[in-house]
Amino acid sequence: MLQVRRSTRQRAEAIRLPSVDVRTALGVLHSLGDASETVTAFAQLGVTGLQRLASSDLVTLSICNLDSGHRSVVSNLPGAISKRELEVFDRYFFQHPLVREHGRNPGAVTRRINDLLSPGEFQRMPLFNDYYRPIRIDHAMAMPIHVDRSLLVSFVFNRSKRDFSDRERACMELIRPHLGNLYRLTRALDSARSAAISLPGYGSDLPLTLREREVMHWLAGGKTDRDIGEILGISPRTVHKHLQRIYEKLGVETRTAAVMRVLGMQN
Numbered sequence: 001m002l003q004v005r006r007s008t009r010q011r012a013e014a015i016r017l018p019s020v021d022v023r024t025a026l027g028v029l030h031s032l033g034d035a036s037e038t039v040t041a042f043a044q045l046g047v048t049g050l051q052r053l054a055s056s057d058l059v060t061l062s063i064c065n066l067d068s069g070h071r072s073v074v075s076n077l078p079g080a081i082s083k084r085e086l087e088v089f090d091r092y093f094f095q096h097p098l099v100r101e102h103g104r105n106p107g108a109v110t111r112r113i114n115d116l117l118s119p120g121e122f123q124r125m126p127l128f129n130d131y132y133r134p135i136r137i138d139h140a141m142a143m144p145i146h147v148d149r150s151l152l153v154s155f156v157f158n159r160s161k162r163d164f165s166d167r168e169r170a171c172m173e174l175i176r177p178h179l180g181n182l183y184r185l186t187r188a189l190d191s192a193r194s195a196a197i198s199l200p201g202y203g204s205d206l207p208l209t210l211r212e213r214e215v216m217h218w219l220a221g222g223k224t225d226r227d228i229g230e231i232l233g234i235s236p237r238t239v240h241k242h243l244q245r246i247y248e249k250l251g252v253e254t255r256t257a258a259v260m261r262v263l264g265m266q267n
Contacts, residue, residue: 015166031049051076058081059075062154103152108152111169139159219243219259
């Protein structure tokens with residue numbers, strides 16, 4: 001059993017997670033870390049994979065600009081939130097209890113709306129009647145993975161009728177700091193690869209064959225094995241074989257580590 005601390009406005013108490021929950025949470029974290037080579041991939045994998053820890057009607061990666069009061073989202077159900085509904089959310093942006101709790105808060109942790117307001121208080125808010133009621137959502141839980149002075153990035157879980165349990169909240173909180181690190185790493189890699197692949201002679205000083213440099217070029221650009229195969233006119237299996245040789249030559253074991261090693265060599 002693993003203990004995770006939970007704190008509300010009233011008190012703090014220990015939540016004991018069964019070993020099976022710990023293994024599931026760490027498995028989700030590992031799968032995201034193994035396949036998240038770009039922020040886009042991280043977001044898409046997160047909104048689907050995290051449902052293993054808390055089944056939800058709608059999951060989003062919500063990026064909130066705390067200066068402008070605007071939210072952009074990636075969801076597990078593309079098109080589930082319309083442009084008009086996003087505009088309604090922004091109208092109540094600074095009144096949202098989770099935005100108020102997490103925004104510019106370096107100690108932000110996973111919260112449910114009912115940790116902050118009673119169901120009656122929440123349902124009397126214009127935010128609920130104008131935004132949540134029309135999309136048939138009664139409960140929300142937000143896991144903040146990145147907070148700074150102008151940005152709040154959170155995975156947000158939404159569902160109707162049944163609220164999120166202490167156990168589900170604890171599972172999210174167990175891996176939240178690690179997801180934050182992974183998000184910042186993929187964002188830094190996106191920035192670094194954009195700068196590096198535009199340099200003249202990119203990859204020419206690597207201990208790789210010409211074909212391996214071509215594979216590495218597209219890998220650093222965030223392409224999948226299938227994408228690289230289609231671009232180079234080879235099979236995904238051949239791409240995989242090239243990657244295995246690249247890993248050996250660079251002394252790494254994963255795609256992300258290979259990109260980081262190559263980008264480091266360009267500096």
